[in-house]
Amino acid sequence: MTYEVYVHVPFCLRRCGYCDFNTYTAPDMGPGASRGDYASTAIAELRLLRRWQLGHGIDEPAVSSVFFGGGTPTVLPPRDLIAIVETIGELWGIEDGAEITTEANPDTVDADSIGALADGGFTRISFGMQSAVPHVLRTLDRTHTPRNVAEGVRAARGAGLETSVDLIYGAPGESLDDWRASVRTALALGVDHLSAYALTVEARTKMGRRIAAGELAAPDDDDEAAKYEIVDDMCAAAGLRWYEISNWARPGHESRHNLGYWRNVDWAGVGPGAHSHYTLPAGDGPARSLRAWDLLHPRAWAQRVRLGDVPWADSERIGADEDVEERVMLGMRLREGLDLAEIERVSGHDASAVADELVHEGLVERARGGRLVATRRGRLLNDAVIERLFDALL
Amino acid sequence: MSQHHNQPGFTDQSAIRNFCIIAHIDHGKSTVADRILQLSGIVPEREMRDRFLDRMDIEQERGITIKSQAVRVPWTYDGQEYTLGMIDTPGHVDFTYEVSRALAACEGAVLLVDATQGIEAQTLSNLYMAIDHDLTIIPVLNKIDLPSAEPDKHAEEIAGLIGCDPSDVLRVSGKTGEGVRELLDRIVVDVPAPSGDPDGDARALIFDSVYDSYRGIVTYIRMVDGELRSREKLHMMGVGTTYDPIEIGVISPDMMPTRALGAGEVGYVITGAKDVSQSKVGDTITSAAHPASEALPGYRDPQPMVYAGLFPIDNAQFPELREALDKLKLNDAALVYEPETSVALGFGFRCGFLGLLHMEIVSERLSREFGLDLISTAPNVPYEVTSEDGTVHRVTNPSEFPEGKIKRIVEPVVAADIITPKEFIGAVMELCQDHRGVMGTMEYISADRVEMHYRIPLAEIVFDFFDQLKSRTKGYASLDYHEDGEQAADLVKVDILIQGEKVDAFSAIVHRDKAYSYGVMMTKKLRELIPRQQFEIPIQAAIGSRIIARETIRALRKDVLAKCYGGDITRKRKLLEKQKAGKKRMKMLGHVEVPQEAFVAALATGETGNDRDTKDKIRAAQKTEG
Numbered sequence A: 001m002t003y004e005v006y007v008h009v010p011f012c013l014r015r016c017g018y019c020d021f022n023t024y025t026a027p028d029m030g031p032g033a034s035r036g037d038y039a040s041t042a043i044a045e046l047r048l049l050r051r052w053q054l055g056h057g058i059d060e061p062a063v064s065s066v067f068f069g070g071g072t073p074t075v076l077p078p079r080d081l082i083a084i085v086e087t088i089g090e091l092w093g094i095e096d097g098a099e100i101t102t103e104a105n106p107d108t109v110d111a112d113s114i115g116a117l118a119d120g121g122f123t124r125i126s127f128g129m130q131s132a133v134p135h136v137l138r139t140l141d142r143t144h145t146p147r148n149v150a151e152g153v154r155a156a157r158g159a160g161l162e163t164s165v166d167l168i169y170g171a172p173g174e175s176l177d178d179w180r181a182s183v184r185t186a187l188a189l190g191v192d193h194l195s196a197y198a199l200t201v202e203a204r205t206k207m208g209r210r211i212a213a214g215e216l217a218a219p220d221d222d223d224e225a226a227k228y229e230i231v232d233d234m235c236a237a238a239g240l241r242w243y244e245i246s247n248w249a250r251p252g253h254e255s256r257h258n259l260g261y262w263r264n265v266d267w268a269g270v271g272p273g274a275h276s277h278y279t280l281p282a283g284d285g286p287a288r289s290l291r292a293w294d295l296l297h298p299r300a301w302a303q304r305v306r307l308g309d310v311p312w313a314d315s316e317r318i319g320a321d322e323d324v325e326e327r328v329m330l331g332m333r334l335r336e337g338l339d340l341a342e343i344e345r346v347s348g349h350d351a352s353a354v355a356d357e358l359v360h361e362g363l364v365e366r367a368r369g370g371r372l373v374a375t376r377r378g379r380l381l382n383d384a385v386i387e388r389l390f391d392a393l394l
Numbered sequence B: 001m002s003q004h005h006n007q008p009g010f011t012d013q014s015a016i017r018n019f020c021i022i023a024h025i026d027h028g029k030s031t032v033a034d035r036i037l038q039l040s041g042i043v044p045e046r047e048m049r050d051r052f053l054d055r056m057d058i059e060q061e062r063g064i065t066i067k068s069q070a071v072r073v074p075w076t077y078d079g080q081e082y083t084l085g086m087i088d089t090p091g092h093v094d095f096t097y098e099v100s101r102a103l104a105a106c107e108g109a110v111l112l113v114d115a116t117q118g119i120e121a122q123t124l125s126n127l128y129m130a131i132d133h134d135l136t137i138i139p140v141l142n143k144i145d146l147p148s149a150e151p152d153k154h155a156e157e158i159a160g161l162i163g164c165d166p167s168d169v170l171r172v173s174g175k176t177g178e179g180v181r182e183l184l185d186r187i188v189v190d191v192p193a194p195s196g197d198p199d200g201d202a203r204a205l206i207f208d209s210v211y212d213s214y215r216g217i218v219t220y221i222r223m224v225d226g227e228l229r230s231r232e233k234l235h236m237m238g239v240g241t242t243y244d245p246i247e248i249g250v251i252s253p254d255m256m257p258t259r260a261l262g263a264g265e266v267g268y269v270i271t272g273a274k275d276v277s278q279s280k281v282g283d284t285i286t287s288a289a290h291p292a293s294e295a296l297p298g299y300r301d302p303q304p305m306v307y308a309g310l311f312p313i314d315n316a317q318f319p320e321l322r323e324a325l326d327k328l329k330l331n332d333a334a335l336v337y338e339p340e341t342s343v344a345l346g347f348g349f350r351c352g353f354l355g356l357l358h359m360e361i362v363s364e365r366l367s368r369e370f371g372l373d374l375i376s377t378a379p380n381v382p383y384e385v386t387s388e389d390g391t392v393h394r395v396t397n398p399s400e401f402p403e404g405k406i407k408r409i410v411e412p413v414v415a416a417d418i419i420t421p422k423e424f425i426g427a428v429m430e431l432c433q434d435h436r437g438v439m440g441t442m443e444y445i446s447a448d449r450v451e452m453h454y455r456i457p458l459a460e461i462v463f464d465f466f467d468q469l470k471s472r473t474k475g476y477a478s479l480d481y482h483e484d485g486e487q488a489a490d491l492v493k494v495d496i497l498i499q500g501e502k503v504d505a506f507s508a509i510v511h512r513d514k515a516y517s518y519g520v521m522m523t524k525k526l527r528e529l530i531p532r533q534q535f536e537i538p539i540q541a542a543i544g545s546r547i548i549a550r551e552t553i554r555a556l557r558k559d560v561l562a563k564c565y566g567g568d569i570t571r572k573r574k575l576l577e578k579q580k581a582g583k584k585r586m587k588m589l590g591h592v593e594v595p596q597e598a599f600v601a602a603l604a605t606g607e608t609g610n611d612r613d614t615k616d617k618i619r620a621a622q623k624t625e626g
């Protein structure tokens, strides 16, 4: 069994206009929840989680990966992030060659801080680049400049870290050429890994309100489809191949941490709003696994930790049907695909007719070992593929 | 207090007053009824809520009365105790049949008029009906608490209409209760006591019914002659069946069992029957031991104004739909239906309604009260079509429209009465002309308001006419209409094709002048309503084999969530589950998933149509001719 730890750092210097993540810009969020004492609360939570696991017959192995996400983890000083990694090592151990990643906003790191992270055991940095085009960055309300990114990536490579950048496509006003320019710039940085996400507009964000008011154009599905094809082609040409719908990497440089999510491994989530996932020991009722998530607000989260309780807001037990749904929807996102025979066995239903149809319609291909893998069209129409498989398997 | 007299079944007719409250929609009938329930003390203060007699959720939510409701209310006047049988009625024109059945159970009618609005179209139609039933009319102005009320002016109007003195028009407020006590006294004084034969053979008129899932059929009756006792066998003279009743009682304000019901009283009978064909409004109940020789006159069945198909999305629910309609019919006597089959939608029913609101209410009640997921097709009026060979077809469904050459088409016509302030006369005339209306007479009902009479094809009036009338008269005009014969018309059938396949449920019969714009609007509307799918979907409109309009729904290219990391998994799974449930509510036409709303899209085609694209396409469609 593989085991990972995710750490959510809920702070940003400023909120981007499209962002509805669980993040806060106030430096002082009250005792235990402020930037200054976040690390100590997170460390306390790690200890509570270990105690909970053992109390429930879950004895996790050494972690294979740690991922700091946010928010902007790099608003915290490197020593705080490193202290958290050290505690994880103390509680569970860290596998040799484990992947230890932090997300970073280009304007919150410099060569020194990157060097400190590398010395503290980090192996990988994922930069929130989003775009290389100034007017697109402005629409997205980002604070950094294209130059910051290049400096960050260079420093990271210099420190021996693996590098990745995130891009967003489909922002109002972004042309196909703008998008090509962003992808070209990102690849020219020599990164090992690239994530590209279609802009998702949430109604309650500043951008959502501006679109509703007609000030900005809403993203267009056809435009986004074209941009997906562009990034897919350009990455392939640069030697980065897709391994998940929104992720491309030089072979061997895939994010092991994120692959864990799609392969349904166990992980502990730490920090406000972080999710955890545990396979339940056999004999513990009908549920196959447990998903739980922390209280969203840092203050409520910190208070609960202070009381000595695991700070979960709620949890759900994944029964047999939900388990099949999750395996299908996660598996179909991956290049390694869905093991058809396995899922048919788990669900007790035959899906070969639907699989044949999907192949015939050019949405999936059959790969080695009887696995179903989405074609590019099938990646773009992934929800439709998943729903058809649901119909057959549930 | 009333230990000895006025007990149900033991009330002397001379102490009974049966009346209904009638008015134009929203003039405050149910609100005045609230004050009456409160004043009489039968609804305790803490149980009181607004529009108490609007008992259905759907009535409360929409703020309108759909069903008439009878209640027994005690009232003391001049030291003597009286029993009032009150019926609150709906005001909307689609529910006129509810009013007419209530009128037949009463001797008097309270004609309520909103003192800020004055007489409106349904004030007149309801008044005329009440006069035809020979009822005593008590004219009342309501809402006198409002600053904009003009009671003197409207009292004049009413006096002119019914030939009384303006000072005879009572003034009340359903909001404050002012004047309601005087109204009740006036009812006792003016409304005649029932005059049936208390010693004769029992005869009771069924004026309404409802299906109760625990107790079976509940019938609401007005005793005309004699007496019915709870332990005596009953006989339904029309359907010819005999029962041991489970319960007899009165409603005050809820069902209260009693030992008997006597002449003149209003109450209910639970027969214990579960077979819905065993009960019919208008039937006469008598005693099985001493049956009456002659039934009461009963009711004339109302003619449906519009027809539409109702189909279960899941065809396996057809038997449930039949059962639901049978049960609903008990509580909605104006509903008619017969089975029909659609190529696109499978087995369902062609239903007749008194109007679009009635249609909407029926399908909403079917889904709320019976848990059915239904598709309703675009409504249409009935036509009589004669083919060239002389065969006559009655067409209540466009798919029955005969192929080939047509000799003659006859459409139903209504007499429409419109009341409007005089400054909108021009606007109303223009609107009626646009709708092929022919003007009759026009009368002033006061210095500044007129009543205009038109003959208009029914098909022109049932859809969006009323909305347009309201918007062109700033909401001031009101409309009433009733059947008035038929006329020949130049109509054509427009078909809609999806992916080249004709979808019978989308066909419509429209006037030739409007066929092109109908085709263009309908294809545009469907393009908006049908979600993009994995393949391109052509949508065409055709008259016969001639295509007059075409739209294309482009293939869907992207349908995927960009991010799916640890915290997104639960949300994403729930989203997919929801989408899956949503798909169940779509209808598959060939490979195309079509949402429920699409089938009534034709209803809304009147709204838009002033944009450039629409105009160009209509022009192009017209050119396809000849």
Ligand SMILES: Nc1nc2c(ncn2[C@@H]2O[C@H](COP(=O)(O)OP(=O)(O)OP(=O)(O)O)[C@@H](O)[C@H]2O)c(=O)[nH]1
Pocket: B023, B024, B025, B026, B027, B028, B029, B030, B031, B032, B051, B063, B064, B065, B066, B089, B090, B091, B092, B142, B143, B144, B145, B146, B172, B173, B174, B175, B176
């Ligand atoms: N101010 C004021 N408002 C009133 C009065 N009577 C009724 N209303 C309001 O008028 C509206 C319509 O009242 P209803 O009692 O539902 O009218 P109705 O005649 O029963 O309506 P339908 O049954 O749908 O025809 C509601 O908003 C009432 O609150 C009144 O005397 N004064």
Ligand code: SF4
Pocket: A011, A012, A014, A015, A016, A019, A020, A021, A023, A070, A071, A072, A105, A128
């Ligand atoms: S940096 Fe990321 S988490 Fe922070 S506000 Fe911007 S988008 Fe949101």
Ligand SMILES: [Mg+2]
Pocket: B028, B029, B030, B031, B064, B065, B088, B089, B090, B091
């Ligand atoms: Mg009412």
